[in-house]
Amino acid sequence: MIFGKKNKDEVKEVFNFNYTDLSAIEEYLTLKEKEGLRLKEIDGEKMIFKKAEPRENIRYCAEIYVGSSGDDFLYSCQQEGWTHCGTYRGELYIFRTLQRDATDIMTDEELKMKTIRKRALLRPGNISCFILIFLRIFRFIMDVDMGLNESDIEYWLWWIVIGIFAFSPIFILTDYFFWLMRAKGALRQGEKVKYLSLKGVKARRLTEAIAFLVFCFASLAFVCIADVGQCEDYGVTYWLIIAFIGLAIFSLLSQFKTKTVYGKAVKILTLILVIEGVLFGTYMSVKVSRQHFESTAKIYNTINIPFSLSDLGYDEKDCTDKCMAHNITRFAQHYFYSSDYEAEGAENAPPEEYDENNEYMSYEVFVSDYPHIREKYINEKLKTYEKYGYEIKALDSSETLWDICYRETDEEGEDRWAGFAVKGNTIFFTDIMVDTKGENLFETAYEKLFEKE
Amino acid sequence: MPRKSMQTLSEPMYYVLLALTKELYGTEIMSEVRHLSHDRIKIGPGTLYTMLDKFLTAGLIKRTNKSLATKSYIITLEGKRALKEEYARLSTLILDGEKIMEVLI
Numbered sequence: 197m198i199f200g201k202k203n204k205d206e207v208k209e210v211f212n213f214n215y216t217d218l219s220a221i222e223e224y225l226t227l228k229e230k231e232g233l234r235l236k237e238i239d240g241e242k243m244i245f246k247k248a249e250p251r252e253n254i255r256y257c258a259e260i261y262v263g264s265s266g267d268d269f270l271y272s273c274q275q276e277g278w279t280h281c282g283t284y285r286g287e288l289y290i291f292r293t294l295q296r297d298a299t300d301i302m303t304d305e306e307l308k309m310k311t312i313r314k315r316a317l318l319r320p321g322n323i324s325c326f327i328l329i330f331l332r333i334f335r336f337i338m339d340v341d342m343g344l345n346e347s348d349i350e351y352w353l354w355w356i357v358i359g360i361f362a363f364s365p366i367f368i369l370t371d372y373f374f375w376l377m378r379a380k381g382a383l384r385q386g387e388k389v390k391y392l393s394l395k396g397v398k399a400r401r402l403t404e405a406i407a408f409l410v411f412c413f414a415s416l417a418f419v420c421i422a423d424v425g426q427c428e429d430y431g432v433t434y435w436l437i438i439a440f441i442g443l444a445i446f447s448l449l450s451q452f453k454t455k456t457v458y459g460k461a462v463k464i465l466t467l468i469l470v471i472e473g474v475l476f477g478t479y480m481s482v483k484v485s486r487q488h489f490e491s492t493a494k495i496y497n498t499i500n501i502p503f504s505l506s507d508l509g510y511d512e513k514d515c516t517d518k519c520m521a522h523n524i525t526r527f528a529q530h531y532f533y534s535s536d537y538e539a540e541g542a543e544n545a546p547p548e549e550y551d552e553n554n555e556y557m558s559y560e561v562f563v564s565d566y567p568h569i570r571e572k573y574i575n576e577k578l579k580t581y582e583k584y585g586y587e588i589k590a591l592d593s594s595e596t597l598w599d600i601c602y603r604e605t606d607e608e609g610e611d612r613w614a615g616f617a618v619k620g621n622t623i624f625f626t627d628i629m630v631d632t633k634g635e636n637l638f639e640t641a642y643e644k645l646f647e648k649e
Numbered sequence: 650m651p652r653k654s655m656q657t658l659s660e661p662m663y664y665v666l667l668a669l670t671k672e673l674y675g676t677e678i679m680s681e682v683r684h685l686s687h688d689r690i691k692i693g694p695g696t697l698y699t700m701l702d703k704f705l706t707a708g709l710i711k712r713t714n715k716s717l718a719t720k721s722y723i724i725t726l727e728g729k730r731a732l733k734e735e736y737a738r739l740s741t742l743i744l745d746g747e748k749i750m751e752v753l754i
Contacts (some may be wrong), residue, residue, distance in 0.1 A: 255694055259695045263702040267674070268720050272675045272694035289695075299679075302695040311699060 205408060207233055207245045211284055212401075215316035216375040216391055221258040223289070223394040225281075229254050235290060238282030257291045259301045260311050274299055288313055309379045329362045356415040363411060367404045368470050409444040416441065510594050524621075658735045664690050665700055666732045672713050672723040675701070690748065 213221050225235055233245035235256075257278065261269055270280050277298035278291035291301065302308040371392075373580075379389045392400070658666065661682070668681035675697060682692050692700075701722060708737040709728035713721045724732065 245702075261695050261698065263698050265698050265701065265720060268675050269694055269698045271719060272679070272697065275676045276679075299691050299693050299694045302699075303691060304659070304694040304696040304700070306659070307696055307699055613727055 205247045205561065208242045209245070211238060211241050211243050212552075213397065214371065215260060215288065216372060216394075217397050218258045218260075218312075220397040221290070222256045222393040225256040225292070226254070227394070227440070229256075235281045235292070238284050238290070243282070251294070253294055253296065255293050255296075255298070257293070257301050259289055259291075259308070260287055260315055261289055261310060262287045263313060270555050276301075279544075283347075305389050306383055309383065313376060313379075316375075317369075331341060333358060352418065352593040356418070359411065359415070363408050367400075371400060380579070405444060412444055414443040520633070657738065658731070661692050661696065662700060662704075663692055663732075663735055665692065665697065665711065666704070666724060666728055666735075667709075669710055669722055669724040670732075671729070672721050674716070674719050674721050678722070 211223075216635075228235070228245060229248075230250050230252075232250050234248040236244045236246040238244070262268065273280065273289075273291055277295040278301065279293065281290045281292055283289050289301075300321045323533055381467065382389045656705070663684045664686055665678060667685055668678050673681060675694065678701075679694070679697055680694050682690055701710065704722075708725060708729075709731055710722045711721050711725050
């Protein structure tokens with residue numbers, strides 16, 4: 197990739213090789229030499245070329261040296277006819293020579309392979325990716341412990357994020373292990389160890405770019421198809437994946453057009469990617485635990501309901517009239533009490549103890565954009581009724597229909613009903629105690645108040 | 650059967666230790682090895698200094714201050730012991746094969 201020119205006589209490129217690509221590096225520099233660009237130095241992750249008259253008989257050599265005698269090593273190389281061009285990360289040295297009979301810098305195949313074997317695995321880029329992946333997986337495991345499971349979209353989103361960050365290191369590692377197997381085989385046979393050629397490196401980059409693009413598109417398709425609702429973090433995910441797709445496309449195209457300048461666009465994309473990644477990671481990290489719904493849902497109980505039936509799409513007068521007809525004083529903002537219950541302030545307070553002669557109704561309204569959270573709310577509510585042996589019925593949470601899911605028990609001859617009605621992202625929960633006469637107030641009231649659309 | 654590190658020496662390692670029976674700089678070691686092996690063994694600077702680092706870690710050689718400009722090295726007692734062991738091992742190989750080689754030749 198070409199980053200842009202510092203001055204018209206210099207060209208900068210990203211050092212985009214692995215430590216097992218020594219032959220490819222030498223080939224590449226030789227090609228550059230023929231194009232009239234000679235390696236001047238390596239600055240961080242950039243190779244800086246200067247324009248120069250091409251020389252045919254120049255030979256480049258890339259070697260790894262990690263010892264403590266760097267200066268002596270360079271001096272000895274110079275004595276053997278090698279000119280030091282640059283050093284990448286203090287351990288990959290690049291030399292050139294015009295002498296045809298200059299001694300190779302590394303003459304012991306086994307020693308060379310062992311040095312590269314260790315350093316190729318411990319490259320700082322790999323280590324930071326491994327740490328990032330480890331932290332993500334650790335966070336993911338914590339979320340699973342707190343209730344995140346396969347029915348949650350976030351479960352799969354975490355795998356996508358881990359996959360995106362793990363993609364490049366996995367490719368590098370796979371490439372590395374294949375090379376190691378071939379190298380050991382060659383040494384056993386007494387042959388020279390082969391390092392990936394420039395053609396092999398280009399094929400690898402192309403494969404990686406295509407595979408990454410396919411992975412990003414698959415992730416985007418998954419997020420689009422899954423039941424994501426209208427939540428902000430899904431929006432962030434869309435942008436993150438789209439940014440990665442953009443980067444993958446540029447990476448793929450740059451394999452074909454080395455002279456076209458993609459550098460600035462890739463820089464901007466990379467910056468957007470990093471910022472989005474940080475924001476996304478921070479957002480996901482501070483997200484509320486699955487055990488508490490405060491930030492992802494609102495629970496309205498009988499005391500603090502801020503809206504009326506009309507907010508839910510019902511005619512309040514009509515509902516109130518129907519409640520009155522069944523000895524229910526008010527609805528949607530307070531507990532219902534039978535006309536027999538005359539405690540002071542009873543209209544605004546729940547009964548302190550159950551009186552079997554009274555009929556009353558309590559309810560909650562629960563709102564969440566997450567389908568899996570709505571299901572969890574229902575399951576948590578139902579757990580409190582487990583001792584009564586409730587049976588679960590199917591719950592339809594479609595956007596246009598109210599449906600009822602209720603349980604019943606015959607403990608001590610008493611019927612107790614708990615009901616859920618779900619419309620869109622709203623769950624309506626009622627808990628009715630009926631008197632021993634068996635009158636099913638809930639069923640009656642419900643049929644009258646909530647007619648199916 | 651896998652060998653321990655430095656248990657047996659490779660050919661270049663053997664010649665480097667031989668060369669370091671006298672105090673030498675890096676470039677001198679490369680020349681001395683070529684001389685001792687009659688130009689058969691050529692050690693590159695990368696291989697040499699990697700080897701020297703391993704020898705230093707194993708205690709077979711030590712750094713000396715022959716000059717301030719560059720480092721020099723010389724074999725230690727431990728290095729001499731390892732060299733003698735390797736020489737004895739190679740001699741054993743020759744002796745063991747002598748009788749059979751006489752027949753073959």
